[in-house]
Amino acid sequence: xxxxxxxxxxxxxxxxxxxxxxxxxxxxxxxxxxxxxxxxxxxxxxxxxxxxxxxxxxxxxxxxxxxxxxxxxxxxxxxxxxxxxxxxxxxxxxxxxxxxxxxxxxxxxxxxxxxxxxxxxxxxxxxxxxxxxxxxxxxxxxxxxxxxxxxxxxxxxxxxxxxxxxxxxxxxxxxxxxxxxxxxxxxxxxxxxxxxxxxxxxxxxxxxxxxxxxxxxxxxxxxxxxxxxxxxxxxxxxxxxxxx
Amino acid sequence: xxxxxxxxxxxxxxxxxxxxxxxxxxxxxxxxxxxxxxxxxxxxxxxxxxxxxxxxxxxxxxxxxxxxxxxxxxxxxxxxxxxxxxxxxxxxxxxxxxxxxxxxxxxxxxxxxxxxxxxxxxxxxxxxxxxxxxxxxxxxxxxxxxxxxxxxxxxxxxxxxxxxxxxxxxxxxxxxxxxxxxxxxxxxxxxxxxxxxxxxxxxxxxxxxxxxxxxxxxxxxxxxxxxxxxxxxxxxxxxxxxxxxxxxxxxxxxxxxxxxxxxxxxxxxxxxxxxxxxxxxxxxxxxxxxxxxxxxxxxxxxxxxxxxxxxxxxxxxxxxxxxxxxxxxxxxxxxxxxxxxxxxxxxxxxxxxxxxxxxxxxxxxxxxxxxxxxxxxxxxxxxxxxxxxxxxxxxxxxxxxxxxxxxxxxxxxxxxxxxxxxxxxxxxxxxxxxxxxxxxxxxxxxxxxxxxxxxxxxxxxxxxxxxxxxxxxxxxxx
Ligand SMILES: Nc1ncnc2c1ncn2[C@@H]1O[C@H](COP(=O)(O)OP(=O)(O)OP(=O)(O)O)[C@@H](O)[C@H]1O
Ligand SMILES: [Mg+2]
Numbered sequence: 001x002x003x004x005x006x007x008x009x010x011x012x013x014x015x016x017x018x019x020x021x022x023x024x025x026x027x028x029x030x031x032x033x034x035x036x037x038x039x040x041x042x043x044x045x046x047x048x049x050x051x052x053x054x055x056x057x058x059x060x061x062x063x064x065x066x067x068x069x070x071x072x073x074x075x076x077x078x079x080x081x082x083x084x085x086x087x088x089x090x091x092x093x094x095x096x097x098x099x100x101x102x103x104x105x106x107x108x109x110x111x112x113x114x115x116x117x118x119x120x121x122x123x124x125x126x127x128x129x130x131x132x133x134x135x136x137x138x139x140x141x142x143x144x145x146x147x148x149x150x151x152x153x154x155x156x157x158x159x160x161x162x163x164x165x166x167x168x169x170x171x172x173x174x175x176x177x178x179x180x181x182x183x184x185x186x187x188x189x190x191x192x193x194x195x196x197x198x199x200x201x202x203x204x205x206x207x208x209x210x211x212x213x214x215x216x217x218x219x220x221x222x223x224x225x226x227x228x229x230x231x232x233x234x235x236x237x238x239x240x241x242x243x244x
Numbered sequence: 245x246x247x248x249x250x251x252x253x254x255x256x257x258x259x260x261x262x263x264x265x266x267x268x269x270x271x272x273x274x275x276x277x278x279x280x281x282x283x284x285x286x287x288x289x290x291x292x293x294x295x296x297x298x299x300x301x302x303x304x305x306x307x308x309x310x311x312x313x314x315x316x317x318x319x320x321x322x323x324x325x326x327x328x329x330x331x332x333x334x335x336x337x338x339x340x341x342x343x344x345x346x347x348x349x350x351x352x353x354x355x356x357x358x359x360x361x362x363x364x365x366x367x368x369x370x371x372x373x374x375x376x377x378x379x380x381x382x383x384x385x386x387x388x389x390x391x392x393x394x395x396x397x398x399x400x401x402x403x404x405x406x407x408x409x410x411x412x413x414x415x416x417x418x419x420x421x422x423x424x425x426x427x428x429x430x431x432x433x434x435x436x437x438x439x440x441x442x443x444x445x446x447x448x449x450x451x452x453x454x455x456x457x458x459x460x461x462x463x464x465x466x467x468x469x470x471x472x473x474x475x476x477x478x479x480x481x482x483x484x485x486x487x488x489x490x491x492x493x494x495x496x497x498x499x500x501x502x503x504x505x506x507x508x509x510x511x512x513x514x515x516x517x518x519x520x521x522x523x524x525x526x527x528x529x530x531x532x533x534x535x536x537x538x539x540x541x542x543x544x545x546x547x548x549x550x551x552x553x554x555x556x557x558x559x560x561x562x563x564x565x566x567x568x569x570x571x572x573x574x575x576x577x578x579x580x581x582x583x584x585x586x587x588x589x590x591x592x593x594x595x596x597x598x599x600x601x602x603x604x605x606x607x608x609x610x611x612x613x614x615x616x617x618x619x620x621x622x623x624x625x626x627x628x629x630x631x632x633x634x635x636x637x638x639x640x641x642x643x644x645x646x647x648x649x650x651x652x653x654x655x656x657x658x659x660x661x662x663x664x665x666x667x668x669x670x671x672x673x674x675x676x677x678x679x680x681x682x683x684x685x686x687x688x689x690x691x692x693x694x695x696x697x698x699x700x701x702x703x704x705x706x707x708x709x710x711x712x713x714x715x716x717x718x719x720x721x722x
Contacts, residue, residue, distance in 0.1 A: 071676035091692030
């Protein structure tokens, strides 16, 4: 599904990703761990198409060259990024935002746009699965949401848009124990043979709920180690010190 | 995001001209021009005298220059003060007599005047350059005793009402542009709602400047008699020309006891091109008097066009318990400039006013909110609430808030809130990541920002205004 070959990314003349390879197949869950500042969010941003990076190397997504696509085109083609720091957009009603978003994605997929009533029914259902109170949906987007509420809202959007590749950037940070379980259940229930996950995290506890097929350690812009689910527990004990 | 997408600038949609023969007054501002206007309209002597009095006052007045947007000196002698389609020298008696080219123009503007295509439930007065060319739904309104016609017609048919109220809110020598208008106004709308009558439909005037080198000076007078209600909407467009054209209108509203007037404007005059060449100077005086007790006047404006917009729709709250409201969206893009706001003059007891202003600035534009809240000594227990929000797009535009507050009695309260925010790249990135393209993202954020004002517009126009807001900002983020 996603194949990254020798990816280098520079921002403000600083080389952040220094030659990175990654191969994600449908149905797989990949976790990325690594020290602060190693380039995990940068990788997520680059995949989503965020402005400002100079890119070398290749990123192919379902046969398309991602470097040719705009941010919204990537989103419409099924790349979803749950932000480490979700943005607040004052004045914009959450429901209206979600509906506009869903309909642009549906339109791009050649599906019929949903009318307001159908949409509301759908979103209420999805919110309930994630234990999100309906009243959040009529508030301004992320404005005044607590850290954990914002993260849950990201997962709600993921479930709504039904992406092929979901990149979760530290979605577990800031979640209380119950919310972590709910979010993990949300991911697990959405997971299937056709879609894939790239999960950026600092903590093994999320990976206890969502079993990764691979764990990669990113350090100073390179993947320095790849292992199976057991690598996480090992890292928890030893840290990153003797890996780079 | 690919950069080329950020530079698109949607062409002004209404910039076409109608090729039509017109009758013009000779160029220049002098007594002869005024006599020409009065004569061609077959006005009674009192009207001509009134105009000449205004003209005489003009020489003692100076153009104001305290407003922020400066403009090159206007050569008043080089303007035409009257231009009318030749075909309308006699006002058409029915729509069938209107020049088809004019009908076509209004059709292109989305304002059909022809019987079978009339806007649903909205009566329209269409003003083309200096004259009113059509008023629809007149018969239905007449049955209720409602008068809705051009001001020229009102001067002929309802002189008592005109004499009593014209200039009663904006005095003859108020200030330069208002006085100029009093001397040379050519047409506009007149509305009278009889006591205890609720006007059954939206009344609307559509102003169109077509001719070049022509100033448009329209005059609108709306009187809501005791216990009546009316909602009135004006819209405006002009062709694209590289000269600056002057539009100096006067609007006077009078609400008697328990009456309510809701006045909405969607102003989309030609704003000039993206380098700031051409565009309308929109120097307008709008004032409402809440003359009776418990009366209410509410101004809503969506100002997206014009090279320079300079207007302060105001309320004089004379009657006890009267209410004034001002809801405004002012959008400036490229090199447009707006200096707009309101004046709320509290004279009666327990008077209330509310000001919600949303300024949006993009490109190299400059946007100023200027407002006065003046609570008089006798206006005990009065209240004002003001909220001014500015939204900036990019780094080259400016937003300013200039509130003047005078509270002369201790039982009254004034509350003022102001915010300035910036649409930032990160917010747009977030929206893009959720599948919205640049335009959708900007429109969502901006419409969210102006929601409180858009909600005030009559339903039929809210959707249009929402689109207009998005269009005027296209290509402004980068
Ligand atoms: N715009 C920028 N200009 C310069 N340096 C940047 C910029 N953005 C990120 N960096 C740097 O790139 C490096 C990688 O940042 P990134 O956010 O990808 O780290 P991370 O692995 O996600 O860290 P964390 O675990 O703290 O979230 C950091 O050293 C950061 O300071
Ligand atoms: Mg990070």
